[in-house]
Amino acid sequence: MIAPKIKEIINSKGASVIRKMFEEGILLKKEYGDDNVFDFSLGNPDLDPPKEVVDAILEVAKDTTHGCHGYMPNAGYPEARLAMAEKVSGEQTVKLEEKNIVMTVGAASALNCVFKSILSSGDEVIVPAPFFAEYRHYVANFGGKLVEVPTKADFSLDVQAIEKMLSLKTAAVLINTPNNPTGKIYSESDIEELAAALKKHGNSCGRMPYLICDEPYRAIVYDGAKVPPVFPKYENAVVVSSFAKDLSIPGERIGYIAVNPKCEDSDEFISACTFCLRTLGCVNAPAFFQKVVAKSWNAKVDYSSYARRRDLLMAILDKAGFEYCRPQGAFYLFVKVPSRWNDDDSAFCDYLKKFFILSAPGNGFGKKGYFRLAYCVSEKTIVNSEKAFIAAAK
Ligand SMILES: Cc1ncc(COP(=O)(O)O)c(C=O)c1O
Structure with a gap:
């Protein structure tokens, strides 16, 4: 028998939301093509390891x-x-x-x-x-x-x-x-x-x-x-x-x-x-x-492509009218859910899925009313997501 406390966790709605979103992303990409799904769900670094x-x-x-x-x-x-x-x-x-x-x-x-x-x-x-x-x-x-x-x-x-x-x-x-x-x-x-x-x-x-x-x-x-x-x-x-x-x-x-x-x-x-x-x-x-x-351990790594992607995504979010704090490091943007959603970040992330945007709700990170976008994805994914963000914000 599985211990009740583990059973409770694995069956809870919040269990591994990010992983679930990532897995849904794989299915969506199969159906609609890689270029049409904007998967910002997982913090999986996409630079190759240095030489x-x-x-x-x-x-x-x-x-x-x-x-x-x-x-x-x-x-x-x-x-x-x-x-x-x-x-x-x-x-x-x-x-x-x-x-x-x-x-x-x-x-x-x-x-x-x-x-x-x-x-x-x-x-x-x-x-x-x-x-x-x-x-x-x-x-x-x-x-x-x-x-x-x-x-x-x-x-x-x-x-x-x-x-x-x-x-x-x-x-x-x-x-x-x-x-x-x-x-x-x-x-x-x-x-x-x-x-x-x-x-x-x-x-x-x-x-x-x-x-x-x-x-x-x-x-x-x-x-x-x-x-x-x-x-x-x-x-x-x-x-x-x-x-x-x-x-x-x-x-x-x-x-x-x-x-x-x-x-x-x-x-x-x-x-x-x-x-x-x-x-x-x-x-x-x-x-x-x-x-x-x-x-x-002391390999020289060029992280400028993450900086570029951050800037590209911030420009798109600005255009679409989202609010966020400019990240100083890592590869995540933590974005405010538009006010008409009354801080319901889970509902908003579900809504974003209709536009093929995959994100992680803020409540999992201990902060309701926000959602996380992991921008360690290709520049093409970011550029192609512009229309989807603008449509979702309307
Ligand atoms: C803040 C933070 N701490 C720890 C970890 C776990 O890192 P590792 O894969 O090295 O176990 C992660 C992974 O995403 C992280 O974001």
Whole structure:
């Protein structure tokens, strides 16, 4: 018998709306042709992996050293951990070592390892909304409660609102920047303010929350924007990330956890995450791709085609009269549902389907009255969608 709580989730209307939309898209394309369906439902990066990744794949494939496919230390190969330490040291402007890293099965498994490591039943994780919909499940997996705190109108952090929700139950605050679904980068001053609020709270109650930074889109930024580091501002900080989006290898399931060396229990934190990776059944991150990313993590990738697509889609939305906040990174536009729909984003996304526009309703991301368009699709799809958006807006 399937556990009632899982049964409830898989049979609920909201279960995997995005996946369902994506699958409907495949059927529609078969019937009406690829050029006539505008599928903005899924965040599947469509750049090819860079040459450095392909070269590394070929090089690693040639390795026939005895034992090269064997088990390894659960936290990963030393060379992969060392490479990630170098990567994160550069991004965070704080020196990390191999011992501060655990290689994981994508950012999803990194988050699950972190939550399994830190959550006791009833503990809370505060998240600014909108947020990546899977967080709900990841936190619930370990008996935690996701506490959603709305961002400001421009999707920047509302630190005062977060501060009000801090309590002895707060295990962590989870931020994702650049953000899925809004493309917002939380500013340095917002991070500073958040860090100050967390320190004040932790010092007064004796439980210093972790600040978990989910950063798979860190490299995909526009107009010269930079993602501010968190480690110099807050000691109990952890970065989780992957190469799914920046190197376009989401199917290869390779990511990592990086803990601030100054975190109060950094060594124990890594031991806990390593144990949790093992006992969640992953055992270790994929061996092959640990070796690949150890060689190719600093590949130069040109993201300008995402910027172009963002601009093309924004121009179409402007013409059609939709409202949105200009994304600073990632490859999503989070668009306001026209007012006559009374914030019913699910109904509006269903309506868009009549025009062969596939999108994701905002309520899944914790924000009613919006819909998400993933513009990691061909320029042709975007250009061809203009008439459909204009017709839908009428
Ligand atoms: C914000 C965010 N976090 C985590 C993930 C999961 O990434 P991965 O495929 O590396 O597990 C995604 C994937 O879309 C994401 O958008």
